[in-house]
Amino acid sequence: MAKRRDFIKKASLASLTALLGSKIVFGESMLEGYRPLFLDQNDPSKLFGKHKDMTVLNDRPWNIEAKAHLLDDEITPASKMFMRNNGIIPDKPDSESWTLTIDGESVSKSRIFTIQELKTRFRHYTYQLTLECGGNGRSEFNPPAKGNQWTVGAVSCANWTGVRLRDVLEDVGIKNDAVYIGYYGVDRHLSGDAEKVVISRGVPMTKALQDETLIAFQMNGEDIPLAHGYPLRLIAGGWPASASGKWINRISVRNIEHDGPKMTGDAYRVPCEAVAPGSVVSSENMCIIESMPVKSLITYPRSGATLEMDNVLEIRGHAWAGELEVNRVDYSTDFGTTWKKAALRKPKNRLAWQHWKASIQFPKKGYYEVWARATDSEGNSQPMVVPGWNPKGYLNNACHRIAVKIV
Ligand SMILES: Nc1nc2c(c(=O)[nH]1)N[C@H]1C(S)=C(S)[C@@H](COP(=O)(O)O)O[C@H]1N2
Ligand SMILES: [Mo]
Numbered sequence: 001m002a003k004r005r006d007f008i009k010k011a012s013l014a015s016l017t018a019l020l021g022s023k024i025v026f027g028e029s030m031l032e033g034y035r036p037l038f039l040d041q042n043d044p045s046k047l048f049g050k051h052k053d054m055t056v057l058n059d060r061p062w063n064i065e066a067k068a069h070l071l072d073d074e075i076t077p078a079s080k081m082f083m084r085n086n087g088i089i090p091d092k093p094d095s096e097s098w099t100l101t102i103d104g105e106s107v108s109k110s111r112i113f114t115i116q117e118l119k120t121r122f123r124h125y126t127y128q129l130t131l132e133c134g135g136n137g138r139s140e141f142n143p144p145a146k147g148n149q150w151t152v153g154a155v156s157c158a159n160w161t162g163v164r165l166r167d168v169l170e171d172v173g174i175k176n177d178a179v180y181i182g183y184y185g186v187d188r189h190l191s192g193d194a195e196k197v198v199i200s201r202g203v204p205m206t207k208a209l210q211d212e213t214l215i216a217f218q219m220n221g222e223d224i225p226l227a228h229g230y231p232l233r234l235i236a237g238g239w240p241a242s243a244s245g246k247w248i249n250r251i252s253v254r255n256i257e258h259d260g261p262k263m264t265g266d267a268y269r270v271p272c273e274a275v276a277p278g279s280v281v282s283s284e285n286m287c288i289i290e291s292m293p294v295k296s297l298i299t300y301p302r303s304g305a306t307l308e309m310d311n312v313l314e315i316r317g318h319a320w321a322g323e324l325e326v327n328r329v330d331y332s333t334d335f336g337t338t339w340k341k342a343a344l345r346k347p348k349n350r351l352a353w354q355h356w357k358a359s360i361q362f363p364k365k366g367y368y369e370v371w372a373r374a375t376d377s378e379g380n381s382q383p384m385v386v387p388g389w390n391p392k393g394y395l396n397n398a399c400h401r402i403a404v405k406i407v
Contacts, residue, residue, distance in 0.1 A: 006032045048227045051079045057148045061085035061190060062227070066153035068400065069302035071318070074355055075128060076156040078225045084133050084154060085227075086262065087187040087198030090247055095223075095231035100215065102168065104252035106178035113168070115217060115231060121171070122163035127212045128352035129237030130157045130320045131244055134268050134289050137396025140386045143278045145393025152297060152400055157318065157353040160235045162216030165251070166209045174253050181208045182258030183234045183245030200260025201268065202252075203236050203243050207290075212237055212351050215248070237351035238322040240289050240394070242268050257288075270390040277389035286391075291322030294382055295397040296329055296356070296374035303402035309365050313404065316357035319344070321376035329356040332371045336384050336399075339373065362406045371401040 008016075008030045017024055020038055024030070044050040044064055051070055057063040064083040071080060095115055103110035113121075133154035135147055148154075165181070182202035189196035207213060214235045216224065224230045229246030236243040242262065252258070262268060269286035271279075296319035307313050319326040325347060330339035342358040362368060375381040386398045 008032050008034065048083065048225070049079055050083070054080065054082075055151075055153065057150070061087055062089065063148045065150055066156075067302070068152050068297050068299055068317075068402070070299075071153065071155070071297060072299035072316070074318075075220065076158045077220065078158075078228065081156040081158065081228065082133065082150075082154045083227050084148070084241065085187065087189050089227055090186045090188065092226050093186070093231060093247070098231050099249060100232060101250040102172045102253065103250065104178075104182075105255040106175045106253040107169075108173045108175060111172045118163050118168070118215065118232075119217065122167045124161060125164060125211075125214065126159055126161040126218075127214065127237070127350075128157055128159050128348045129212060129214075129235055130155065130292075130351060130353045131235070131237060131241040132156075132292050132295070132320070134240030134242055134292070134394045135392070137386075137398065138393035140396055140398065141277075141389055141393045142386070143389075145391065147393060154241075155295075155297070155320075157320070159220050160214055160216040160233075160237075161218035161221070162214035162233075162235070164211065165213045165215055165234070166211070168215060169208070169253065172253075175255070177255040178205050178253050179256060180204050180254045180258040182252045182254055182260045182263065183248045184250040184252070184260070185229075185245050185247040186249055187247055197261050199242065199245075199262040200258070201242050201245065201263045202254070202258040202260070203239060204257075204290075207236055207239065207243075212349065215251075238291055238320075240268055240292060263288075266392055268394070269392070270388070270394050274388050275390070279389075279391075281391055289394060291324070292320075293387075293395055293397040294321040294324070294326060294374050294376040294380050295319065295400075296326075296372045296382065297400050298331075298370060298372050298402050301402065301404070304405075305402070306405045306407055307362075309362070309406050313360045313362070314357065315342075315360060315370055315372075316355065317372060317400075318353040318355055319372075319374035320353040321374065321380075323351070324376040324378060325350075326354050326374045327377050327379075329372060329374045331358055331360075332373070333360060333362065333368050335369060336371055342372070362404075365406050368404045368406065369401050370404055371399045373399045
């Protein structure tokens with residue numbers, strides 16, 4: 001005989017209501033254990049093909065980060081790539097009819113390219129490029145900063161294929177007074193107002209004209225996933241990832257510092273001079289973040305790993321330093337008292353993260369922490385404590401650490 005099924009319990013209904021964000025009309029008629037369809041439609045692994053252990057920080061807009069051990073791959077696959085959206089991801093556009101307009105005060109004559117024209121007219125380049133959200137690590141600041149509470153996982157390093165922005169700009173012809181480029185994408189504003197631009201940031205000409213600055217149409221050898229900017233994306237590796245516009249249909253060459261939304265005010269800016277935690281800083285004293293600071297991650301083992309005493313622990317991870325190269329990575333097992341050098345590889349190309357590894361023999365059983373610290377080519381190394389507090393919680397490049405138990 002079939003087991004009698006019970007109607008849903010009050011407590012379960014209440015938690016489902018909280019998850020869905022609205023009252024479930026006729027909810028009392030659901031059976032206990034019934035899973036409303038909406039939950040599956042809202043599941044990042046189903047919606048975006050994300051790994052099931054990725055952390056969802058927000059779903060309006062979608063902001064998802066990796067855990068350190070999920071970033072173990074040398075080249076970040078889409079499934080483990082963090083997602084940061086300031087607005088609503090557009091519906092999948094038709095790439096055949098998509099165009100990119102190059103305009104602005106500093107072009108002689110604006111031009112419109114189809115993707116096909118970009119692909120046939122200009123040479124293709126592939127680079128592995130580090131994209132880290134300016135706010136990665138924000139959750140550790142005290143007093144806390146508003147915004148997504150990223151821990152360590154808002155960083156990726158995938159292969160991006162496209163044409164050089166420089167080649168396109170040279171073809172269009174830029175005037176001598178050009179100082180900045182600004183991108184425009186087609187994501188929609190959270191307010192629903194179709195006129196409002198979500199985010200329009202950019203980079204100075206020196207960065208725009210670098211070899212590795214791409215107008216990309218592929219990621220890891222395939223079409224860019226919708227959530228990461230399909231069908232066209234600007235990629236400016238080593239800078240806050242907010243400079244790498246998704247779903248772009250326009251790039252303006254400006255004769256002033258670009259002034260689009262989230263380029264001005266306090267967005268993606270830090271105090272030009274260090275300030276005491278909690279200080280109020282006026283907008284004139286906030287400077288635009290350019291190259292990201294030196295940083296590293298321990299991606300293997302995962303924090304909390306348990307290991308038998310007789311075994312050697314192989315640890316590994318990545319290190320990157322914005323526009324610079326990483327010169328060395330050290331690790332400590334005694335809370336930063338002594339450091340040993342890890343083996344470090346060269347980057348695959350400029351602006352790609354570098355892989356490092358080390359083998360550790362622990363002296364006795366017990367609890368340890370392994371800390372990693374990278375040093376860049378100008379001698380800057382990661383701080384052991386959270387660095388320079390700033391009002392918006394950017395640029396936390398403190399040493400990453402993991403817990404290990406030796407039994
Ligand atoms: N059009 C558009 N581009 C955007 C954003 C956005 O909200 N809209 N977010 C930016 C920010 S703040 C970051 S950190 C990166 C995130 O890229 P990802 O989602 O592909 O990891 O995209 C940048 N480009
Ligand atoms: Mo970001």
